[in-house]
Every structure is written in structure tokens, then in C-alpha cells.
């Protein structure tokens with residue numbers, strides 16, 4: 037049997053403890069909900085991590101065994117330890133760990149540091165969103181219809197202060213006339229990064245089967261290549277090629 041993909045789902049896990057609506061929508065936490073549907077994939081092993089866990093959920097033995105790290109944070113980005121952020125960045129760049137930034141993780145320290153952006157955007161009231169599939173040929177869009185209607189999501193709007201995505205898989209229209217690049221792929225060092233906008237804590241997007249399929253596809257896309265050698269950028273010497 038081939039090796040399973042080790043996915044660690046990191047969640048700030050604060051809203052679910054303090055807000056009744058969010059608790060009702062995600063009784064086991066947003067990370068618990070994502071774990072539930074990812075576990076439908078036979079080739080995925082899920083580990084849960086939260087900000088208030090020891091070592092902020094990511095001690096070496098967890099991070100160094102993670103193939104794809106998923107990140108949901110919102111109100112406590114500033115509490116995430118800078119040394120941890122550097123360990124995450126290094127694992128993406130040098131070991132090829134995949135990084136999937138969900139929703140408000142556009143402002144998370146790891147996303148800012150890995151991609152090189154402030155993550156600034158505009159936002160507003162919850163409203164209807166239509167997400168358009170721009171790249172049906174992309175692995176993350178496999179099996180996804182040409183558009184997805186979300187009856188209610190938090191408005192995220194352009195301009196979104198990100199570098200041009202290497203691949204722009206989804207873009208969204210919002211009911212009040214705004215647009216937003218909602219599914220963006222990057223490559224940094226040896227790693228692959230996907231930013232995916234739906235997932236406000238008081239909206240049911242992670243219950244939507246199409247959103248779930250996109251996240252499953254993103255995990256499979258973000259798996260590190262089997263380099264067969266240590267991709268360590270900044271190697272102090274160059275070995276002979278022949």
C-alpha cells in the first residue's frame with residue numbers, strides 16, 4: 037500500500053468556544069468538520085492542531101511529519117509564535133510541505149511569510165456568492181462544476197494585495213457587485229500553496245459537498261513531490277553532477 041498523506045489541520049479554535057452560532061454550526065470545531073470529510077479519503081491521515089495546544093499544536097514531531105498543513109485563523113493571528121512561523125516557512129520552502137490557507141488565513145503570519153504579502157483585502161456583510169471555475173483542467177477543479185452558488189458567505193473583495201497567483205483556479209462574484217480571487221495557487225521553494233476564500237465561521241460553507249471536494253482536491257495537489265533528495269535551498273556547496 038502506498039504511503040498515506042499526512043494532513044495536519046490547524047485551527048485557532050476560539051470562535052467555536054465563545055459564539056453559540058458558530059458552536060452550533062461547527063460543534064467539533066472547524067478543524068473537526070474538515071477532518072470529518074477528509075477522512076472519507078482512504079489515502080489521507082488527519083491530525084488536528086489548535087492554537088491553545090502545547091507548542092501551539094505544532095511540535096517538531098507533528099510538523100516534521102506533515103505533508104500538507106491546512107490553516108484557519110482569524111482573531112488571534114498575532115498570538116502565533118514567530119519562531120513557529122519560520123519553521124513552517126522553512127518546511128514549505130525546503131521540504132516541499134503543502135500549505136492550504138483557508139478564508140481569513142489571508143492575514144495569518146504563515147501565509148504572509150510564505151507567499152510574501154500583507155494579505156490586505158476589503159470585506160463586508162455576508163451575502164450570496166457565486167464562485168466561478170476558471171480552470172476546469174486544474175487538479176483542484178477536478179469534478180467541480182462551472183460555478184458554485186453559496187447562499188451566504190462573508191464578502192471578501194478586491195483589491196486583494198497578493199502577488200499574481202501562479203494559477204488562478206476560482207474567482208467569485210458577490211451579490212453587491214464585488215469580485216474576489218477566491219482560489220489561488222502559488223509555488224514557493226519546493227512547496228505548493230493554495231489560498232481558498234470560503235469558510236467564514238458563521239457560514240456553513242464547510243458543510244457544502246462541492247467545497248469539501250475542492251479541499252480534498254487541494255490536499256492531493258499540494259502533496260510534496262518525492263524529490264528523492266533533500267531540497268535544501270541555500271546549500272553551501274555544489275556537488276558534481278556527474
Ligand code: ZN
Nearest residue numbers: 140190236237
Ligand atoms: Zn470571516
